[in-house]
Structures are given as structure tokens and as C-alpha cells.
Amino acid sequence: MSLRHALLALLRVGPLSGYDLQKQFSQSVGHVWHAADSQIYPELRKMALEGLVTVEEQTRGERGMRKVYHVTEDGERAFTDWLDSAPEYQRIRDAAHLRAAYLESADPEAARAFLRAHIAHWEHELSCWEGELSHIEAIDNPMLVRRLAVTSEQDRERTIAYKRFAYDGLADRARGEIAWAERGLRLIDELEGPGAR
Amino acid sequence: MSLRHALLALLRVGPLSGYDLQKQFSQSVGHVWHAADSQIYPELRKMALEGLVTVEEQTRGERGMRKVYHVTEDGERAFTDWLDSAPEYQRIRDAAHLRAAYLESADPEAARAFLRAHIAHWEHELSCWEGELSHIEAIDNPMLVRRLAVTSEQDRERTIAYKRFAYDGLADRARGEIAWAERGLRLIDELEGPGAR
């Protein structure tokens, strides 16, 4: 249910077209809450129906058009209500740890390949998040810049601090996953003997 | 797509009825891959249709009946093929870190409540996983006991080691989430002043 909150988080900074929103999304909040393009347009439509946003239809050239979305008071309230509400947690469904629990039935080389893939995956995530962190520190992420432009002086530090806090947490998690998988590789060496590679 | 692999992991140890499977599930592999009861029966039916398991229908008393599922060679192969295949990763969708990134818009007390709830959630998960770890060390988890009974002497150590590895990883992740949320509570104190509580 958080796609709409992610969208509201961006729109709250200022109106955006569906297309621009989708672009900004993948470069900012999309690093925390992924959404496919094909999901964003229908969700915006539903949000408009529910009165969380209004649609301003603009013409582009002769026949082209774009829809610019504005947050309403209800939308603003939906966002802050969500922030102030009790969090909900997904039930665990962790394919990597499920697999890890049964590695004794895998081919040792396949087990190593799995852990190397795990490391590669989380190193990629880590570099994304470290990149975001440096954009936060340098204040050169486009959405953050827009956000700070409409934020009072005394709130800027808080805004930046919470973003840093969020991405720091994600980066730590990635480091933990990498360290775990590296422990796993050493464990395979101990149990199955050193590998071919 | 991993529900069936979780089910195969249990059935591979020996045949079980849908009901017993569901009970065992929630006490073992369900700690890593959650599944609702209502999901397990249809999935077993599909797996039978696809030839991964066979169904042995047993009568119970006059009219009662139970279906006992046995893994077929195809089922065995589906499981090991999965273990040997490249892992797939879900796109990130992390409500807690999404929320954390926008805490400047939340009421400070609600922000604290959120982080306390985060800590409580992960402490609960942690105690589950630490419990599982002690069952693994003591070798008194029912499924593990059954598993080891059909495992050769020299494979027991490996079997236990990989389970320990998997649950250690989950426990570390939980500790990371707790440490992160505690940092968050201190950050709120710094930014918003010490709280009411």
C-alpha cells in the first residue's frame, strides 16, 4: 500500500506530470520502494479518483498532452497520517536464506556461485545507496534540491539528517548481507574443501 | 515461486499429510518463508498436477480422510535444480526505510513510536531465530531430527552447519535493524530535543 505514499512524498514537493514523476521516482524514492512505470500511471489515476491529487491537463504542441498532478489537502493528510500511523510489516519471505538453509543438498560449486551472486547483488545495492548518500551530502539530488528550496532554513538540517539516516540503514544492511555471504564462502571451503576457483 | 521449494524441502525428508505439513511448516521453514494455511493446500494440489508429488489418500475412521504427499523424482529434481540455479532477487520495497526518509514531516512522538515498533518487531524476529538456532544446536527441532535420521553420518555436520549459517544471517540482520532504529531514536533526541518518554 506504500506506492501511493512514495508518490505523495514526491508530489508534496511540487506538481509533476506522470512522466516526470516516474523519472524522478526511479532516481530517488525508487531506491527504497521500487515501482514499475506501468504501475505508476494507474495508481495516479486511482489517487485522483480518491481525491488525493488533482489533475491539470496541459496541451503539448498540436495534439500532445500531459497530465500534471497536484497534491490536495486530503493527499497531504493521507501522507502525514501514514507517517504518524503504526508501521505494518510483511511476513518474511527470504529466498536467499531459505536456499542457504539447504545448501548441503546443492552442488558445492553452485553453492559458491549462489553466494557470489548474493555478494554481487548486495554490492550493487550498496553502491546505489552510497551514491545516494553522497548526493545527499553534496545536496545535488534533483528532488532533494527542490525539496530544500521549499523548506525553511531550520528544517533543512532535519530533512537531510533523516534521509541520511534512511540510506545509512540500507547501506549497513547491504554490508551485513555481503559479510554473511563471505562467511558462507569460507564455510563451504571448510566443509567441502577449497573450491575450483 | 519459492513456496513449492519450501514445501519440497520438508517433504523430501519423508511423506506428510497436508495438515502435518502445514504444522511443520510454521515451525521450521516458515521462519524463513512464510505461507498461510490457505495457500499450502492449493499449492500441493498444483504440485501433484505437475508431477512433483504424488498423493496417497488415507481413510481416517468412518468417513474422514487425509492426503499424504510423497516427493517424486521430478520433485526431487525440481528442488535440487532450484538450489543449483541462479538466485532471483525481489525489487526493493521497504516501508520502514521509506518512512524513515521522511520523518522530518512526522510528529516527533510518532517518529519515536515508529522506531520503537521497529525495534519491537525485529526483537521478536530475533528471538524466533535465536530460538531456532538453539534448537539447531541442541538438535531438537522435530523436522531437523527427522532429517538427520535419514542423513548419513558424514553429512550431518554439513546439514547442521548450513542451517546455523542461514539462521545466523537472519539474526545478524535483525540485530542490524535494531541498532539502526536505536541510532534513529538518538537522532530524534538530537534534532527535536529529548522526548516525553
Next chain:
DNA sequence: CGTGGCATGTAAGCGGTTACATGATTGA
């Protein structure tokens, strides 16, 4: 005149959630 980016979607399907639904057996 073509290409790349702007712009907006639909449709089918899948895995999971929630709620509902039913009935038999066992033991106190």
C-alpha cells in the same frame, strides 16, 4: 525523414491475503 525521448496507458496473469466454509474424530 528518422531516431530518441516524451507521454500515456491496457491486459493477462501470478502469488499472496483475508475471510469464509465445512465436516470428522478424539478424548474429557
Next chain:
DNA sequence: TCAATCATGTAACCGCTTACATGCCACG
């Protein structure tokens, strides 16, 4: 005879994925 537990499901819905579908505009 009553409750607990054994035992097996169905139906509606929801969010997400994948693939498909269309057409305009600006620029070289």
C-alpha cells in the same frame, strides 16, 4: 455431549509483473 483439534479447502480481492500498445514532438 461438547470442545479441541484434525482435515481440507473455496472465493474475492489486491498489488505487482510482464508484455504489449500507441502516438507525438524536437532535433539532427
